[in-house]
Amino acid sequence: MGGGEEITTRNRMLPVPNSTASYWRNDAHWLDEYRSTEQLPSQADIVIIGTGIAGVSTAYHLQDRAGNRDTLQPTILLLEARQVCSGATGRNGGHIKKLPSTIDVLIQNYGITAAGEIVKFIRANIYGVKSVIEKEKIDAEAELRRSFDVSIDTEDAKEVKRKFEEQFKSGFPLTEDVAYIGRSLRSITSIHDAKAGLSTPVLSLWPYKFVTQLLERVLSKGHVNLQTNTAVTAIETHGDDGGYTVNTSRGQVKTPTVIFATNGYTAGLLPQYRNIITPTKATASHITVPPGQHAPYLSNTYNLRYAPNRVDYLNPRPDGSIVVGGGKWTYEKDRELWYDVHDDSTLIEPARYYFDGLMQRHFRGWEDSNAETESVWTGIQGVTKDGLPHIGKVPGTSGQYVLAGYNGGGMALAFMAALAVARMVRDQISFEQTGVPMCMKTTQARLNGGDEKTEKQP
Numbered sequence: 001m002g003g004g005e006e007i008t009t010r011n012r013m014l015p016v017p018n019s020t021a022s023y024w025r026n027d028a029h030w031l032d033e034y035r036s037t038e039q040l041p042s043q044a045d046i047v048i049i050g051t052g053i054a055g056v057s058t059a060y061h062l063q064d065r066a067g068n069r070d071t072l073q074p075t076i077l078l079l080e081a082r083q084v085c086s087g088a089t090g091r092n093g094g095h096i097k098k099l100p101s102t103i104d105v106l107i108q109n110y111g112i113t114a115a116g117e118i119v120k121f122i123r124a125n126i127y128g129v130k131s132v133i134e135k136e137k138i139d140a141e142a143e144l145r146r147s148f149d150v151s152i153d154t155e156d157a158k159e160v161k162r163k164f165e166e167q168f169k170s171g172f173p174l175t176e177d178v179a180y181i182g183r184s185l186r187s188i189t190s191i192h193d194a195k196a197g198l199s200t201p202v203l204s205l206w207p208y209k210f211v212t213q214l215l216e217r218v219l220s221k222g223h224v225n226l227q228t229n230t231a232v233t234a235i236e237t238h239g240d241d242g243g244y245t246v247n248t249s250r251g252q253v254k255t256p257t258v259i260f261a262t263n264g265y266t267a268g269l270l271p272q273y274r275n276i277i278t279p280t281k282a283t284a285s286h287i288t289v290p291p292g293q294h295a296p297y298l299s300n301t302y303n304l305r306y307a308p309n310r311v312d313y314l315n316p317r318p319d320g321s322i323v324v325g326g327g328k329w330t331y332e333k334d335r336e337l338w339y340d341v342h343d344d345s346t347l348i349e350p351a352r353y354y355f356d357g358l359m360q361r362h363f364r365g366w367e368d369s370n371a372e373t374e375s376v377w378t379g380i381q382g383v384t385k386d387g388l389p390h391i392g393k394v395p396g397t398s399g400q401y402v403l404a405g406y407n408g409g410g411m412a413l414a415f416m417a418a419l420a421v422a423r424m425v426r427d428q429i430s431f432e433q434t435g436v437p438m439c440m441k442t443t444q445a446r447l448n449g450g451d452e453k454t455e456k457q458p
């Protein structure tokens with residue numbers, strides 16, 4: 001062991017067992033606790049850590065890049081500490097969208113050019129996931145719909161309208177599929193006290209079904225070995241050949257290339273990301289209408305803005321039930337409950353009953369529905385210092401790559417981030433050639449710190 005890449009952190013920030021039960025994971029896929037081989041392989045060309053949307057998409061793109069060149073196929077080992085897709089991807093809102101009401105924050109923070117690149121990148125993710133679902137015939141209840149960002153507060157509504165008009169006038173390039181809902185706002189959105197509304201494209205889907213079925217396609221090609229319930233505890237650098245030893249709870253693996261698709265848990269293995277990608281705990285719920293009761297079907301998804309920093313998200317399911325997440329302001333001041341927390345085995349107490357009655361309070365026709373919270377769960381996000389993900393080669397390493405730190409919006413970023421990393425590894429192209437916005441490149445300067453931006457969903 002030696003070299004500048006030695007990782008000393010051991011057994012810190014590992015995914016905990018007994019995570020809260022998320023609605024999306026109720027019906028386990030046959031791969032949930034699968035191991036391709038009884039024993040852990042002793043070596044692999046590429047080791048990917050993490051089986052959320054980032055890790056599985058990376059494996060998919062790595063194979064896709066290889067075409068039919070059977071003899072050139074690298075061996076890929078996919079390691080997962082718990083079950084497949086049991087991290088944030090198995091516990092989120094099931095939404096792939098750009099919040100139009102936050103574009104102004106991007107412009108303020110990164111300038112109009114970078115903001116435009118970020119919005120384009122998110123759009124590429126929406127259509128990238130849609131197209132792979134169609135190509136691979138994945139049944140993930142995916143639907144391209146419209147999503148409404150609805151302001152309930154009068155002052156917030158005025159600001160949302162003013163900023164949208166400003167963007168429009170300034171020629172911000174990406175307003176063509178976003179619209180301000182002028183007339184009949186309450187009828188169109190079905191929200192009682194709606195004061196302003198923006199409408200934008202969204203891909204609504206069942207994230208666990210997407211990831212597990214994509215993984216099924218990946219494994220069917222025979223070059224990827226999946227090992228669940230196998231926690232990576234440390235990575236060591238070999239002295240001479242620049243390769244790595246990946247230490248796991250079940251033994252060691254040697255490899256020249258390690259890809260960290262570990263999102264909120266990244267700093268547990270890469271200490272240079274400590275305080276750069278911070279684990280934060282968030283919560284979501286599943287709301288159902290009891291048998292015999294009735295509530296109107298909602299065909300759009302939502303972000304409900306009670307104030308600029310009080311936002312919930314809602315994703316109606318085809319069966320009429322609703323996945324709702326948020327409620328952060330009920331616990332935000334108690335930082336120890338959620339900030340720098342990687343334990344998703346418990347609920348966030350102040351938000352435990354937050355979702356009760358939410359549909360009755362806000363949605364037309366739901367007042368007497370007796371809708372009830374069927375389940376509440378938590379998950380771990382990765383929040384970064386500057387509000388942007390870290391994608392690319394880990395600075396100062398020969399063969400370590402990262403894609404993580406999505407600030408609660410990874411469904412809208414990870415699929416194309418995975419394509420970029422796969423191309424860097426397989427085709428040996430530079431980050432600059434991938435087309436990912438430059439501001440998302442992981443660099444030493446970003447690891448050294450820089451201005452802390454407010455936490456936000458990109």
Ligand SMILES: Cc1cc2nc3c(=O)[nH]c(=O)nc-3n(C[C@H](O)[C@H](O)[C@H](O)COP(=O)(O)OP(=O)(O)OC[C@H]3O[C@@H](n4cnc5c(N)ncnc54)[C@H](O)[C@@H]3O)c2cc1C
Pocket residue numbers: 014015049050051052053054055079080081082083084085086087088089090091092093094095096097230231232233261262263264265266268269282283284313325378379380381382403404406407408409410411412413414
């Ligand atoms: C409640 C909630 C709601 C959200 N809502 C939305 C939304 O509506 N839209 C949106 O875009 N995003 C949303 N997000 C964020 C989104 O879910 C994440 O950004 C995205 O899923 C990250 O994907 P990932 O694959 O990078 O990480 P994850 O899905 O967290 O996967 C990382 C995997 O790595 C594994 N792992 C970590 N460390 C190790 C180790 N040492 N050894 C082995 N395995 C390890 C973990 O077990 C995990 O399976 C939400 C998140 C939460 C928690």
